[in-house]
Amino acid sequence: MNLIIRKAKIVDPKSPFHNKTVDVKITQGIIEEIGTSLLNIDTHQEFQHDGLHLSQGWFDTSVSLGEPGFEDRETIANGLEVAAKSGFAGIALQPNSNPIIDNQSQVHFVKQKSANSATELFPIGALTKNSEGKDLAELFDMKNAGAIAFGDYGKNIANANLLKIGLQYTQDFDGLVIAFAEEENIKGNGVANEGVVSTRLGLKGIPSLAEELMVARNLFLLEYTGGKLHIPTISTAKSVALIKEAKAKGLHVTCSVAVHHLVLTDEKLDGFDTRYKVSPPLRTEADRKALIDGVLDNTIDCITSDHNPMDIEHKKMEFDLAKNGTIGLESAFSALLTILPLDKTIEKLTSGKTILNIENHIIKEKNNASFSLFQIDNDWTFTKEHILSKSKNSAFLGQNMKGKAIGIYNQGKLVLA
Structure with a gap:
């Protein structure tokens, strides 16, 4: 055209x-x-x-679409149309479909499904087979098929040695490892941020420590192995401080924050509305302000919508039982403008391309x-x-x-x- x-x-x-x-x-x-x-x-x-x-095309580093397997939540075709109308020229697709994107045939499938869309789709391959955290997936084959990074969406790699091997192995082909941080045993049956709000509402809490302990461990592993590590959707003030310290050491680490963690806090849970049940959970106002400071001083490299569609059957239920996740493509840009300057908003909506080694198109x-x-x-x-x-x-x-x-x-x- x-x-x-x-x-x-x-x-x-x-x-x-x-x-x-x-x-x-x-x-x-x-x-x-x-x-x-x-x-x-x-x-x-x-x-x-x-x-x-008019700016360079925005890029979202964390989008779930459902297809294949969860087309009732979202299809690739409609999801990419939503992204385009929401201002996103490219998205990184999470591997949490059914089957999991953990081999080259699944990478080829989602790329083929997106071939004629205005918004470009870049698949993230699962780091471990079936995202079960037991054995590494076919990383090099997926890289050759078009996967841009490797991570198990929303799942912590409990086995430190497995993450260590992943960081070492991906260096052979300049691969990027994505490591979600949440210690499962400390999280336990928690469903909301541990604090005043969860106590008042009688909800089981997830301490900030559950995230921060894994951020610290993963940074220690990165310091030992070398390689490239991306820590997605951090949510606490201490996580920002840990990553800032790691960057000062010269470690090759990047991180993202979700729009909802920059705009909303756990005070939203007062009505037990499951739309606010996300992973990691909404945190305190102090955490929110620390995250904004992390964006402004560039400790946090990029902002994602962390778009995660869920069907009504898994959301319209008791808070404890409802699945985590919120959609966010449609609201991302306009929500960010309420808290950030325009230039910083655009910078953080486009910088994900650099992290994932995708070409930026300067307007000239x-x-x-x-x-x-x-x-x-x-x-x-x-x-x-x-x-x-x-x-x-x-x-x-x-x-x-x-x-x-x-x-x-x-x-x-x-x-x-």
Whole structure:
């Protein structure tokens, strides 16, 4: 699709057009020309929108879609359409389908299913067979098939030696290990952050220690083995401090935080609403502020929606029994703008590509056109009408929002919300 985007303010510090309002002419997926009042002599289609802003395409480092096996929660086709309309030009797909993505045929399957979508899909392969934490999966075969990293979604690797071997083995092909941090024995039967709120509500608590102990252990292993480690969706102040210290030592560690941990706290649990049951659990206001500080000082490398659709049968039940997870693609950008500056929001929604060794497309002439389109000024409230996913388990219903994703231009296609 050949296109001229009119009067868009560029938000890309690496672009010579950063903070300038320009027209962008795209021919066969390549930025042909950037300037003001560009002539349309080639019968390009045109797009214009009030308050239009344009950045490099956003990338989400943690998205679950269900297919194969849980299509009732979400399909790959609809999930990628949701991502596009939410402003995401690329997503990293978690391996928690049925069957688990733990071999090259499963990697080929999800890549094939996503081949014609505007939003690009990059599979994460399971680190262990069937994500059971017992034996390493076929990591090198999956890497050759297109897997960009290896991790067992939402599962701690209890066997320290197995994680050690994984970190050593992946160095042979510059692989990235993702290690979720939560000590299962300390977590026990906990369902909410251990603290004042869980005590008041009579909910079994999950201490911050359950996360921090595993973060510390995994960083010790990384220091011993070398290699590359990514710690996803950290949620406590101490985890931020531990990772900051590890980076100061020169360890090759990165980390992410979920949008809901930056915006919401365990005070939301007062109504026992299972939409707020997530893993790791929502923490305290002090943790939330520490996470924001970690984003601002770049201890935290990227922000994810941690989009995890759940069918109503697994959410509309007692809090103790309900499954963890919230959808988050639709709300991610607008929720972040309520707590972070625009430039920092865009930076943390695009930096995941660098972590996963995916090419960034700076907005300049002759480069590939991969854009997120958005506006920043309108204030609104997130309601059920704004949910595009098949599953409706959003923790952001009723939440005040700022700005809005308009869509993307990627893979030669324009998709609008």
